[in-house]
Amino acid sequence: MLTECMSVISGAWAPNVIWCLRAGPRRFSELRADIPPVSAKVLSRRLSELEERGVLIRHVRPTSPPSVSYELTPLGTELIPALDAIVSVGHRLKILQAYELPLAERAEKEQKSEHVSAK
Amino acid sequence: MLTECMSVISGAWAPNVIWCLRAGPRRFSELRADIPPVSAKVLSRRLSELEERGVLIRHVRPTSPPSVSYELTPLGTELIPALDAIVSVGHRLKILQAYELPLAERAEKEQKSEHVSAK
DNA sequence: CCGTATCCACAGTGATACTG
DNA sequence: CAGTATCACTGTGGATACGG
Secondary structure: HHHHHHHOOOOOOOHHHHOOOOOOOHHHHHHHHHHHOHHHHHHHHHHHHHHHHOOOEEEEEEEOEEEEEEEOOOHHOHHHHHHHHHHHHHHHHHHHHHHHHHHHHHHHHHOHHHHOOOO | HHHHHHHHHHHOOHHHHHHHHHOOOHHHHHHHHHHOOOHHHHHHHHHHHHEEEEEEEEEEEEEOOEEEEEEEEEHOOOOOHHHHHHHHHHHHHHHHHHHHHHHHHHHHOOOOOOOOOOO
16 A cells, blocks of 8 residues: 555656656756756656656647657645655754764774773 | 655665554564565665664564564654655545546547447 | 667565574 | 575666667
């Protein structure tokens, strides 16, 4: 159940794609530029999957050269706050660890110098 | 940035583990039973990763046989609403598709019978 | 510009068996 | 009970090249 629902954001870069579309529609090449290390193949795959799942919609303008843009559906938009929350927690976890790590190092040093100060 | 933050819930069954701990502490074997197809190896890995990330804490009671329980940290608890939101969206997407799929099939059938009704 | 096809490589999982 | 070690496998992503 949960696993099935979580799969809507599964696949490499899927959350990034949703994230990049939060401010409005974007074109294929723009998305590729937004998420530097993503290959065209994977981005293409992810976009079709997300379209099939109903997270975003694909607009094709039959110009020359062809122009394709992607946009979040209403339900897709509802994923943004969830991603926001995760990012918020993730960010604070990072900060905590940047603070706790030096503490651990300090404790280690104190233990090392123990036989010195205790002699 | 987003990728880095999203990685706090990365790894197989990680969201499920968090989900199963939302109601309170749980023991290793209980978690294994909660998430049927998870192997001891993977569950063990995931739990240590989540502990290292600060999502949960590990309690060891030196009884015999040994008893170990896991509990969400305050920050870990904050992930619950986010998962809730994703599940909610995922659930509604499912329903939409169960509704849209028959529509597509109907349209297909109508197209098939077109030359019949139009003859 | 927007993809798809092919090939390759590897991270990550699952199964099994074994320890404290 | 709560893990760890080993191994084999496969899904998934990256690079490249090509097509609409």
